[in-house]
Amino acid sequence: MKEKLMKSAAVFSKAIIQPVMFMAVTGIILSVCAILKLDMMPSVTKDIGNFVFNILSGGMIGQLSSIFCVGIAAALAKPKYKTDAAILGIITYLLFLYANHSWLDITGRLAETGEQGLYGTGQGMVFGIQVTDMGVFLGISLGVLVGWLVNKFGDIKLHRYLAPYSGTKTVYIFIVFITILFAMGITYVWPVVNSLVESVVRTTTTAGSVGFFFYGFLNRLLLPLGLHHFLWMPLFYTPLGGTAEIAGQVYNGAFNIWLAELGNASQITTMHPSIGYLSNFGSISLPIGIAFAFWKTSRPENRKKVAALLIPTVTTAFLAGVTEPLEFLFLFLSPVLWLAHSVVYGLSLFLTNLVGINIQFDTGINMIINSLAFPIRLGHQYLIPIMFIVTGVLEYFVFKTLIVKLNIPTLGRENLEDTAEESTAEVIEIQTQDERFEPQIQNIVEGLGGVDNILDIINCYTRLRIDVEDESKVNLDILKEKVKASGIVDKGKHIQIIIGVGVEEEHEKVEAYMEYLRAKS
Template structure:
């Protein structure tokens, strides 16, 4: 709204509001929005503003002032800057957009004089401009202004392809030839292409996903055929496989090209839009071509999509694992909500650090006093779709069950404040202690990409140790690698752990390692697992650090990130 009113105000002050003609503001590059006349940018404006706002919030959302101006820092400051940036953009657009609109008009004029190639260009650009919402700058002038052609029908001058079609349809008994501009209305997008695309998606989907894919694409195919709305099926591949969109745009252009070459001159669209074509004499409209062209286009599109998806291994719908979803992403059980809620309270730095608890439609929003006390890694262990860290403002993405969670959390915090319940500091599924006496380093600092990039799981490492490796948990020895350099464990909660002794020590074929356990053995925290000959490892130019991985657990909470530790030190929480 700031953009629209600023844009209108500058156009008014500088005297550049377009004058409406016989066809309104079509073709002028301006339009009426919310009762005011503005530059007609359509959806493209929303994309530009969205990118601008996102950029400025990311850059300025954590901006800090002197304590006396603290109420205006952070997102409040970002919002203030966004207001002025929006006004500036609205002014700049009044000078830039007319040039863009003029360029589009030149392109449109060229299409009308280029025969069948012009029709191909129209169809191709129509699809290419759709994602940014600028396709209306292409079709509206052709459909409703003299740029789409002018004809004398029943003694009156009619301009625009759509207007000409309606006029000729109303006087069909006196028409001897359908106007060439009607070729711009021959749109097989709702009928031929959605069916082909849907069948290609079903064909290339994994066998276990085919029924799920059918449940998604068939309603989209029906919607396109009956209402002419093709975006639901087109947007299934636009972002995940842009190459398919390019191929689709070429086929869309080809549909206009082949229709013009064959002389099809009736309006084609959704089924209801196509029905009036039945009233046109076949020698004028040649509508007997409709079914053959639909079949031709559908077969071509199907094989093009299927081939590209398989050859390029494109991640279209059904090609990957499709999870069953529920209407809420997380929930709190009424029987025993405290463990999960304890994670939130501990993650926020305790009850005394919580200022306010509230929610929007899908997010639990939490304000805290001291941002340094917040443990984001611990908060991420709470079942949710993600955690947003805004320093003193934390958001946990929950879904439609967020209001119930907020009420439960408020009651839980109130009970903690009144002392009727106590907060456990171990609201987790398991703890890992140090496996050796030495210096801890986070997994990200391990000099091996497989470990530092968490390809095998989250965890930590111990360096500068004495060579003795102890069990970090109570559990069972699940596996021992033949080269003795790695031991697999399972704790009492069923969490899988891996103790990896050294980096690239598999090459040493077990020589530096003496194991004190065997597979299937039950162990206690602190039991000796193995002894490492650190001198032999270093002599082989290998690193002897002991790495602990919570296999398949990528969230976890590292409690200590530096310093010396021993086997009594709790290092990691699930």
Template sequence: MKEKFMRSASTFSKAIIQPVMFMAVTGIILSVCAILKLDMMPTVSKEIGNFVFNIMSNGMIGQLSAIFCVGIAAALAKPKYKTDAAILGTITYLVFLYANNAWLTVTDRLAVAGEQGLYGTGQGTVFGIQVTDMGVFLGILLGVFVGVMVNKFGEIKLHKYLSPYSGTKSAYILIVFATILFAIGITYFWPAVNSVVETVVKATTTAGSVGFFFYGFLNRLLLPLGLHHFLWMPIFYTPLGGTAEIAGQVYNGAFNIWLAELGNAGSITTMHPSIGYLANFGSISLPIGIAFALWKTARPENRKKVAAILIPTVTTAFLAGVTEPLEFLFLFLSPILWLAHAIVYGVSMLITNLVGINIQFDTGINMIINSFAFPARLGHQYLIPIVFILTAVMEYLVFKLLIVKLDIPTLGREKKESSIDNLVIDETMDADDSIDNDSEFEPQIKNIVAGLGGAENIDNIINCYTRLRIDVKDTSKVNMKILKEKVQASGIVDKGKHIQIIIGVGVEEEREKVEAYMAHEKSLKA
């Protein structure tokens, strides 16, 4: 039961991350547009910034629910069904909207817009259709539903005369009628759910700065399980992260509120408190503190090699916001260090909130860009250097103290240097672990496939920001010795039939190479 739950959670996590990965890019584009729109900028600059901002805001942020629906449906579907799942995701979303609106009309329950529009009525307008306001939850629920249905009923076989309606076409028939019933039922059910969400939001917002500590603490604590997406995603994109009315429109979720404030920077007088969730030194100053502590506590003769490993990981964290390559250097080695890191992470968010830093940043790049998007009296950007140094020093002191006092064998502290050398792929194989010498593919790629039990044993492979997430058919065929000793990775997470390989930046290219090699192997056998 536990394994089934963990696999389902991991599957959902890797599906939800696919559409979210594009949000970071959208945020950078909108931040640049916000700078172009500042009062001090020339008229031409303002017009260009406003033009692009409105397009991206309405086209991406305003339709986030539909994007989640299609993205999750395609991500959850088996490789051979992905195109059909994307099409069915679009159809299902539209069917829901029209069915929901039709039932509200038939039962005479369409809300009447007031001075603030439909705000507060529990209904909203999507694609010009007035429906029960579920926000991004609608896209998530429908996307999961479509993905599951396509995988479950995509193999349906019918009589040869009915063969055009078999497979995913049969799944489509089931999906349509189930969606109509769901759209009707949600008009009665969702108001109660909405009340619960509002209660949770109220409890969270009244917790003050303590709530930001627990958010940061749990964010890191859940990382090894790959379940941290369940925490930050609702806060970023749903009412759980707050609700704000900006320029006559209502926005749900901390990230959506931030982007709306970016677009109206000239008229904003106070920053919404939810922005505190987005001001994150976790990938900026904390990695510097960790890396310096690991380097300082390493044996003098090993420090040069340790630095060669740490510098790229810190650079990756600062520029791309990807911290796993650094964190997985000590995550499995010492749970105590990981717990301490989670606490410091939470404390850093607590401090950031207490001093009132209210601009979005999780990488050095958008920290620099966004610092110019708002007046310092609103975002308190001038405090960033102070908190930067404070949090880096705090992380350094905590790590150094624990490593020395508990004699934790972190990178470079062993008498033998083999631990460092093992971080670089060993391209020589034992006789019993040998793989073919096809020079077309890199040893790294062949080692990954061999370690997972061969191409035929890989049921599904996908990537998130930093990890390859693989479902295998038979766990007995998985060779952890190859994965841990022959694959160049920051860490391996073994969850039975679900294996995660932490690659870092470039993971998408790695996945494509693995898929190409799998296809090559299968074609040879065929």
């Protein structure tokens, strides 16, 4: 039972992150558009900013539910069914909209439009159709349904006279009737679920800054398991992160609310409290504090080498928001340090919200862009330099104190051996196997038990996430000693290799090497 739950969690986590990865890009583009729309800008620049902002706001942010549906369906489906799953995903989504609207109409429960539109009625407009307002939960639910049905029944074979209707065509028949029943039933169930969600949101928002502390604390605590997506994703993109009406439109989720406020700053007087989830020094000042603590507590003769190792990891965190290369230097080394880091991470969100910083940032780049793009009267970004120093210094002293008091053997406190000769020998040895693929890629496949043992491989922002058939064939020694990675997360048949920036390129190389091995055999 535990194995099934872990597998389900890992599979869903891999699927949900795929659509979300495009949101980061959308956020950067919208932030640039907001700068183009500033009052000081020429009218031509403002027009361009408005034009692009409105397109992305309506075409991407406004249609997240359908994007999640198609993305999750395709991500969950087996490789041979991915295209069909994507097609069935959008079909299922449209079937739900029309079935749900028709049932509300037949039963006389279509809400009347008021002065605020359908806001507060539990219904909304999707693709011009009035339906039960489930937000992205609708896309997530239908995407999971399609992915599961395709994998479960995609291999169905019918009599040869009915062969054109076998496989995923049979799945489509199932989907039609299941979706109609689901669309009808949800009109009775979702109002109850929605009231529960509202209760959770009220509890969180009334907790104020304390609520943001627990969010930050749990966010880091779940990182080693790769399950932190389950925490931040619903808060960023669903009503669990709050609901707001801005410029006559309703937005669900902290990140969507922020983007709406970013584009309509002249029309709002106060910031929505959900922005507290988004003002995050976790990849900006905290890595600097950790790095200084490591450097300060290392042996004097090792400090140059320690600095050479730490500077790239801090730069990566600041510019790209990727903190794993630094965090995995101490995650498995000292659970005490990790717990302390989680506490400081939570405190940084608590303090940031307490002083009233109200702009979105999780990297140095969008911190700078959003500081320029958003009105100071609303964002209070003039406080960022102060909190940058406070949070960085706090992390530094916590780490330095614990490292010294507990004598934790962090980077540079032990002898740093020169492994250049060993690495060179390894490269020469592996290149004799096949010079077309670098040792890193060959070691990954070998460490995972060979190409036949790898069932599925996917990447998120920083990790390769792999499902293997037989966990006993996985060689953790190879993965930990020969693969250049920030860390290895071993969850039985579900292995995670923390690569950091460049993980997508690494994924492509591994896939190419696996194809080569299959063709060779």
